[in-house]
Amino acid sequence: MRRAVCPGSFDPVTLGHLDIVGRASAIYDEVTVAVLVNKKKSSLFTVEERIELLREVTAHYGNVVVDSFHGLLVDYCRTKDIPVIVKGLRAISDFDYELQMAQMNHGLAGVETLFMTTNPLYSFLSSSLVKEVATYGGDVSGLVPPHVHTVLLERLARV
Numbered sequence: 001m002r003r004a005v006c007p008g009s010f011d012p013v014t015l016g017h018l019d020i021v022g023r024a025s026a027i028y029d030e031v032t033v034a035v036l037v038n039k040k041k042s043s044l045f046t047v048e049e050r051i052e053l054l055r056e057v058t059a060h061y062g063n064v065v066v067d068s069f070h071g072l073l074v075d076y077c078r079t080k081d082i083p084v085i086v087k088g089l090r091a092i093s094d095f096d097y098e099l100q101m102a103q104m105n106h107g108l109a110g111v112e113t114l115f116m117t118t119n120p121l122y123s124f125l126s127s128s129l130v131k132e133v134a135t136y137g138g139d140v141s142g143l144v145p146p147h148v149h150t151v152l153l154e155r156l157a158r159v
């Protein structure tokens, strides 16, 4: 079975993430969306909430599973027997850091990284920007799945 992982913080999942996950699911037999548990980084949604949202929005793919991981991504890949990381590249500004991580992950454990160019519709999109724009009342309804949009507005109204 050909497996790949799409790792990230997904706080929350955007249409940009979903575009990459969906395209990866067409190439691999099984795609794991892996949410990093990072206690040092403050987040709007808990890991459990992020996983639940991801499960909802990826359910229709049939070959996508959602999980969380601690520590090094390559250790998670080794445990789950996943040889490939799939990442979206939005712009040249992503490239430097992504290249470093890809080379490090390959050097550490031989795990390959496949970069997909993001759909230009989402090349400016990030979870952080979605949260910032939504915080100040900007319309992000075209940037996240409908249920995520609802939950995001509810959460922001409470913080």
Ligand code: PNS
Pocket (backbone or CB within 6 Å): 007, 008, 009, 010, 036, 071, 072, 073, 074, 100, 101, 102, 104, 105
């Ligand atoms: O959505 P993000 O926050 O940009 O995702 C970054 C992520 C989770 C892919 C990256 O930080 C990661 O892989 N972290 C796990 C820790 C690790 O393996 N670090 C070494 C990378 S070479």
